[in-house]
Amino acid sequence: GENVEQHPSTLSVQEGDSAVIKCTYSDSASNYFPWYKQELGKRPQLIIDIRSNVGEKKDQRIAVTLNKTAKHFSLHITETQPEDSAVYFCAATSNFGNEKLTFGTGTRLTIIP
Amino acid sequence: NAGVTQTPKFRVLKTGQSMTLLCAQDMNHEYMYWYRQDPGMGLRLIHYSVGEGTTAKGEVPDGYNVSRLKKQNFLLGLESAAPSQTSVYFCASSYSLHPISGANVLTFGAGSRLTVL
Numbered sequence: 081g082e083n084v085e086q087h088p089s090t091l092s093v094q095e096g097d098s099a100v101i102k103c104t105y106s107d108s109a110s111n112y113f114p115w116y117k118q119e120l121g122k123r124p125q126l127i128i129d130i131r132s133n134v135g136e137k138k139d140q141r142i143a144v145t146l147n148k149t150a151k152h153f154s155l156h157i158t159e160t161q162p163e164d165s166a167v168y169f170c171a172a173t174s175n176f177g178n179e180k181l182t183f184g185t186g187t188r189l190t191i192i193p
Numbered sequence: 194n195a196g197v198t199q200t201p202k203f204r205v206l207k208t209g210q211s212m213t214l215l216c217a218q219d220m221n222h223e224y225m226y227w228y229r230q231d232p233g234m235g236l237r238l239i240h241y242s243v244g245e246g247t248t249a250k251g252e253v254p255d256g257y258n259v260s261r262l263k264k265q266n267f268l269l270g271l272e273s274a275a276p277s278q279t280s281v282y283f284c285a286s287s288y289s290l291h292p293i294s295g296a297n298v299l300t301f302g303a304g305s306r307l308t309v310l
Contacts, residue, residue, distance in 0.1 A: 089233070112296055123283065123301040124236070131296070169235060173297075181299075182252075185235040 082107040084172050086184030093160055094192050101187045103170035104152040110172040113146060113153050118167045118186075127168075128155070157189075165191045195219055199284050199302035206274045206309045214269040214305050216284030223289045224297065225267035226251070227259060229280040230304075236283065242267055243289070274309045281306050 083106040093099045105113075111132035116124040130137045130144045130153065137144050141160075146153040153172075157164055167188050173181040197218045206212055216225065226241040238251030240259040248259045256278060258270045267286075271278060284302040 086235075114296070114298070116299075123303050124299075125301070126298050129296060129298075181238070181297075183235040183237070185233055 082110060082172055082174075082180065082182040084170060084182045084184045086170050086187055088187060089185065090188045090190070092190045092192055095160055095162060097160055099157045099160055099164070099189055101155045101168055101170070101189070102152060103154070103172075103184050104150075105172040105182075106151065107172070107174065108151065109174040112173050113144070114171050114181075115144060115155050116169045116171065116183075118169065120166070124169060160191050162191050162193060165189060197284055197286055197300050197302035199282075199305050201305060202303065203306050204308070206271075206307065208275060208309060210274050211270070211272050212274065212307075213271075214282055214284070214307075216267045216269070216286075216302060218265055218267075218284075218286040218300070220286060220300065221264070222286035222300070223264075224287045225261065226285045226287075226299070227257070227267065227269045228283045228285065229253065230283060231280050239269065239282075271307075274307075276309045279307060279309045 086103045114129035117127045118124040128142050128144050130146050141158045143156045167186045169186050170184040171181050200215045227239040228236045230236050237253045239257050242248045242261040245264040260268045282305045285299040287297040287299050
């Protein structure tokens with residue numbers, strides 16, 4: 081089955097700096113890679129996703145890049161703000177099948193004012 | 194429009210007791226899922242359902258049973274609770290294919306914190 085590794089497990093950055101979270105996956109058939117954000121005590125929510133036919137996707141201060149050859153994808157947050165503090169989960173699946181969605185172990189991002 | 198609602202939010206059990214977690218969604222989603230979240234382990238799929246009357250095992254199904262008698266409800270049961278089942282449980286639901294993106298965006302409930310003593 082799919083195995084998703086996520087690094088780092090914790091990350092602290094100064095407000096205004098950029099943050100990068102990296103994930104690798106094992107199944108070359110995976111073609112859909114969502115990122116979920118979970119604020120303290122809250123439920124996970126989708127913040128951005130990317131399909132395997134695209135190398136990069138941006139949404140305001142958030143971007144995701146995908147390298148299919150190396151089987152890794154990354155989340156980039158620019159101009160970080162206090163509200164970006166949360167746990168971020170990457171995930172991977174094939175054929176958009178959530179029943180096969182495998183999550184990474186999460187990255188706790190702390191923005192230092 | 195409540196989205197995904199889980200009950201109860203908190204529960205403390207003694208080893209060997211049984212209980213049922215209820216998940217209800219009002220978005221007419223076909224798919225429903227139960228995950229558990231443990232520190233450093235991410236979200237792990239326990240069981241899921243792709244439609245009314247169907248259920249299937251996920252990554253960590255042992256010790257749990259599920260039922261989906263109605264499309265909007267998905268029940269997670271613990272027949273004989275063990276301390277290893279102390280966790281936060283999340284229910285989620287999704288379309289089989291999102292009508293716009295074609296992907297299966299998960300909508301999560303608020304979570305249920307279960308402690309087994």
